[in-house]
Amino acid sequence: MTHPEPTPVAGRPVVLRGGTVLTMDDAGTVLTDTDVLVVDDRIAAVGPRLEVPAGTQEIDAGGGIVMPGMIDTHRHMWQTVMRGYGADWTLTQYFVWNYLEHGKKFRPEDIAAGNRLSAIESLDAGVTTTVDWSHNLQTVDHAEAAVDALRSVPGRFVLAYGNIQAAPWEWTADPAVRSFLERHRDAHDDMLRLQLAFDVTGDPGFPERAAFEVARDLGLPVTTHAGVWGATNDDGIRLMHEHDFMTPETVYVHASTLTADSYQRIAGTGGSISVSTESESSAGQGHAPTEQVRQYGIPVSLSMDTSVWWSGDLFSAMRATLNADRMSEHMEAHLKGDTVTHLRLRAQHVVEWATRGGAHALGRDDIGSLQPGKKADVVLIKNDASPVSFPLLNPFGHVAFQAQRGDVHTVLVNGRVVKHAGRLVDIDLAPVRREVEATVERLMSELGPEAWAKGMNPDLPSTEVLDNPYQYTDFKSEATHTGGEERVLGR
Template identity: 60%
Template sequence: MPTPAPRPEEFVPGRPVVFRNGIVITVDTPGVLLDADVLITDDTITAVGQRLAVPEGTLEIDASGGILMPGMVDTHRHMWQTALRGYGGDWALSQYFVFYYLQHGQVFRPEDIYAGNLLSALESVDTGVTTTLDWSHALRTPEYADAALQAFGEIPGRFVLGYGNYLGAPWEWTATPEFRSWIGKFPTSDMLGLEIAFDVPDSEDFPERAAFEYARDNGIRVTTHAGVWGATTDVGLHNMYKAGVMTDQITYVHAATLSPDSYQKIAATGGTVSVSTESEQSAGQGYPSTWELRKYGIPASLSMDTSVWWSADYFSAMRATLSADRSRDHLEAHAKGDTIAVNKLRAEDVIWMATMGGAKSLGMEDKIGSITPGKKADLLLIKNDQSPAMTPILNPTAHVVYQAGTADINTVVVNGRVVKYEGARIGLDLAPVRDTVARSVEYVRSQLGEKDWEEGMHPPLDPTEEIENPYTYQEDSAS
């Protein structure tokens, strides 16, 4: 007789949990295991294998018919913008820059940063993204940063704050006593990390050097948008390399329009790249760069960028990345009159990017990113007995990327804590988050005014040139 399914109230801190009889994608040796178990004790994965012996009192979760994989890792999300979800769905990149950087970004208060982060953090947990780097480039003062951290303290996810301030120069704001005092008190833990987030536009004197040196001297990683068409080019990377600040502590976001020389510099200095495929395809930063990164052996992670444009669906991120890479390979081959016979990028590769690639980008590869005994227990069970798309499961990695979706997320575990079970979050009600966001939206809308609010959401179309069609209907001359 099967063991009864546990009730949510049975998931108590410190009680061991075992997943039984699932397909386990370890993203590590030994790879994909069939009919396997995973044991969690406290916050740690303690055993992986078949028919595991477990301590008395261990809660059992039936994973049969499902796929167990590591929690996913998002290495670049502007979480504060989530409160305006979908507002910029028809934007070009220039409209995004104008709205936030030049016009309306300054109306956001600390409580609006909090609202966006709170909703984004809850959504991350709900969709199996157990670790998120918040590329928080609207932190005008430490009070704004406190608001971002407040949201993280209320949601049981693993977060990294990428501290940024797009309204100021990084060599200036990283040198202020207020910023350095705040950094000195930052409560770093296994659940909360810190990076500095800023960009390097073209310049001859490279003033950003001081910010890089501050980060290096204080052991803080840097995340920077690079290779963005028309914004951050090879010049910035040349200056970084010349100054000796390109290291393995830097993540380059997008990296979509760089020269071979720049990719070589990233590879030589051990950098990583965060690829936001849907963003790059839609906003025009450049063609998603995994097809280039493979040539140089540069490790890639995945990211969603911002929900002001796109969803936070990480299955979509994996699917789009794999498809974009293969599409470019085909286009390159066709341009030479060739045909691709074997796909170079596989489903297992984008799963690695979504998990271990993200962990490596954050310097956390020894803690998270794979189902390995001794690592933190960040896990995701994909199982939906009522979904036609979840049967049969023949090729597990391809199934995750091309068949499964967020509706199939059965269980999410963060740091050993079960935060979602049988498709429902445990103790994480949406209502108070929704109300907080509604108040923020109402405020921002009131500050913009109805005219600017509507125009911001619906940018006018430029006239398009039509090509005359030489083929016209002709009557049958014989009739």
């Protein structure tokens, strides 16, 4: 494959010429045959046949889609070293492996390895801002390693500081943690912001209050796994609300198994929900609350949760979200004998959630749309070698259902070109691979081959073979029944 365009040089203006531009502005404006000019870290102009400063580098966006960089508001980036390991896990198996059995084995360098790989993966997939829901920061050294890894990759990140190995009211009281948070907060680094990440169990004593007070003292938003079946529920939301800790900056991840009361409290206090549909569909937190967020007018963003199952790819998130919402809409109608003739959730909605929805969740009105003056986080989807790249009839439908990460041609973050002509710029995967392999080898040897294999291959559930309803003889087929009863009873 040859790339006629030279790789852009840092610091020079860039113009993407003649693309279909999804501005993601308030009106949802789509412009065809339009240019986007980037000067320094900002979008300087959007329009047809722009005049550009001398020395501007040209990128041909003809036949492609130019859109804002996507924003993932919840990903446990450290777990990317375990990519695909838990493909067949339930949430329970995830909790046991990470929270109870093996999460403690992760050293600072292991956190760094996962974070670096995940951060690079984001850029490759057109995800320009990623929230690192970093809930295995057992020491401040782990946290420093997490931040150093994020800073080594030219993306925009939010470190959501957390620690599943201790109670939130314990680790937030640690002066070393507090000073780490103050230092990074006061650095005012536009590429690395902070949140506090912890869950609220619903314990009537509300011990999490102390952690919320630390967040308030430090002026940091809280992100919390809410409405997770069997783990967090309405009680946690009610306690947060009664103690006045629900704010517009609060991000409720999943928010699946909640009742109307909780959705009303979230809507009333202005917070947002981060929907991780691939996770909710597969792991068991509950159904993605895509119907409720629209019913109660709650702002939404999308997230990928963890690469233990899925990859850090918001094309997948958009697709899964449309599929899950439509599946439940059809199923609910069918159960009542009805037919859905008009779909409620549109491709444009999920593209909004993946872009401006994420910007809103993070309290940033300077990213998430392509308008003059905004930060230049830009993605060009264009793959002339792909038969899926044309005809380009419905741009939102194309992004949500046709495009994929391999079609991400060019990515700019903060005005800097980090991917061009389908290749990451100035990122060498070889040392990243080596550090990931070192972590994997060390974990494998610490677990031993048996526990390693067992962790990756959970037992199948017990299966009882149902009897054929024709009961006029005592005949039972040996093919389905021999040993079946013993197998079930023996468990």
